[in-house]
Amino acid sequence: MESIQCIIHGNEILIGERKECFLDNVALTDINTYINYTAPVIMPIEGRVTRGNILSVSIKECRSGGECSIYMKPVEEVIGFTVVNDKLIIIPPKFYPLHKLGEEVDYVELVRLFYNFIHYTLIENPSLINDNIWVRLGSLGTRGFYEILFYLYTNLLYDELMKGAYREYVKRISEEERIRGRILFARQVRKHELRQHIISLQYLDNSTDNLLNRVLKLAVQIVYNRTNIREVRSLSSRILSIYDDVVSIKPTSMISYTVFNRLSQRFKIPYDLALMIIKGLGSSRRRIAPGYFIRSDQLFQHYVYRALKEYLGARYIVEEEVDIGKLIREDSSSKVREKPDICIRESSNRGLLLCLDTKYKSLCSNGKPLYPDPNDIRQAYVYLRLSRKINPRINSVVLIYPYYKGYFNDCIFKEDNLIREYIFAIDENVDLKLVVAGFPLNHLISGDKSEIDAFIEIIKGLLDHV
Numbered sequence: 001m002e003s004i005q006c007i008i009h010g011n012e013i014l015i016g017e018r019k020e021c022f023l024d025n026v027a028l029t030d031i032n033t034y035i036n037y038t039a040p041v042i043m044p045i046e047g048r049v050t051r052g053n054i055l056s057v058s059i060k061e062c063r064s065g066g067e068c069s070i071y072m073k074p075v076e077e078v079i080g081f082t083v084v085n086d087k088l089i090i091i092p093p094k095f096y097p098l099h100k101l102g103e104e105v106d107y108v109e110l111v112r113l114f115y116n117f118i119h120y121t122l123i124e125n126p127s128l129i130n131d132n133i134w135v136r137l138g139s140l141g142t143r144g145f146y147e148i149l150f151y152l153y154t155n156l157l158y159d160e161l162m163k164g165a166y167r168e169y170v171k172r173i174s175e176e177e178r179i180r181g182r183i184l185f186a187r188q189v190r191k192h193e194l195r196q197h198i199i200s201l202q203y204l205d206n207s208t209d210n211l212l213n214r215v216l217k218l219a220v221q222i223v224y225n226r227t228n229i230r231e232v233r234s235l236s237s238r239i240l241s242i243y244d245d246v247v248s249i250k251p252t253s254m255i256s257y258t259v260f261n262r263l264s265q266r267f268k269i270p271y272d273l274a275l276m277i278i279k280g281l282g283s284s285r286r287r288i289a290p291g292y293f294i295r296s297d298q299l300f301q302h303y304v305y306r307a308l309k310e311y312l313g314a315r316y317i318v319e320e321e322v323d324i325g326k327l328i329r330e331d332s333s334s335k336v337r338e339k340p341d342i343c344i345r346e347s348s349n350r351g352l353l354l355c356l357d358t359k360y361k362s363l364c365s366n367g368k369p370l371y372p373d374p375n376d377i378r379q380a381y382v383y384l385r386l387s388r389k390i391n392p393r394i395n396s397v398v399l400i401y402p403y404y405k406g407y408f409n410d411c412i413f414k415e416d417n418l419i420r421e422y423i424f425a426i427d428e429n430v431d432l433k434l435v436v437a438g439f440p441l442n443h444l445i446s447g448d449k450s451e452i453d454a455f456i457e458i459i460k461g462l463l464d465h466v
Contacts, residue, residue: 403438413438
């Protein structure tokens, strides 16, 4: 099994020295990330400026001895992994217990954590992985994390292909007996008289055989040849059958598809992952470290959103980042708008019932509970006042924090008490509440999602009082 070269938790290097971690000067320097206030999406490789928040890591300055330097400084907190010279560099979620990150690393736990947190957030209909496969993935070490990358890519791509493969008009030249498109007279007049009845034509074909699909197919072929997981191989085979009419290309071919239109934009995430796989695993001259890093705050927000949408059922509509109003009356451009992370509406009349905002932060200091950040409290109050303009019966707003039993935010939340309530002091005529709730995350490793039920009951109780 390959050894872990480095584990980074926050700004600390927990395993390995800076040199061993291939980091330059200080931990996490010199790769930019770019902020996108939508659901988590893939950052492009090699640091190109594009909206998104998953990024791959460029390998730079590879010396003759094989040692390379990696430069990566996320502006925001991230989680993820990359592999350099068959050594893992891992940035786990900050709620993952530090005492688990010793020299004896439980690969099965880490792989399960990454799969559950990332895949159940990004993939619409993630398939379940049984316990035997978890053990197999953990035993693979570095390759186990490759399998996470393979699974993410094939599932995201398959989800989009089920909506239809991308097509674009491609110029074709053919020799036919019937006329269609444009006749190529320059070629036609040079023909032998015995072939004059065959017409040289040029026409536009709305085809799946285009550069984007060729890149996506190449990455699927690499996954098919390298994966050790039957489910991933089976899904790769189905995708390859969809791409049967697409020409296969080699990893050494010039791969550049940078102009996305409104029809191809939905394939941007799979495309960025495809380039990570092709340039990281499909070429003998690797210049890209395979792996990805995801902005933790957006991942947590989308995970909570998906959980609420799943558990609240048909009675409520759960929406992400909905505009609830502007702050300045004279703002005709509507640029100063407020969009809470999550809004819940009544499904029958779409009336607003509750605004929630996720905060990927700690509320503990040396084991003692803290109040939320004053800026977060002010932001929550603005959301509450704007939501009351829409529905005057609303009297509470919710801030949601990650909670990991026995470790993260354990000083303020407990299994049987996931809530703290505060009364805003500004309005004396009515008690407007700030609800601080903990979202339990132990199930990411244990697999027991029943702990979410207590959180959902809190939210239902708030909804019932509107």
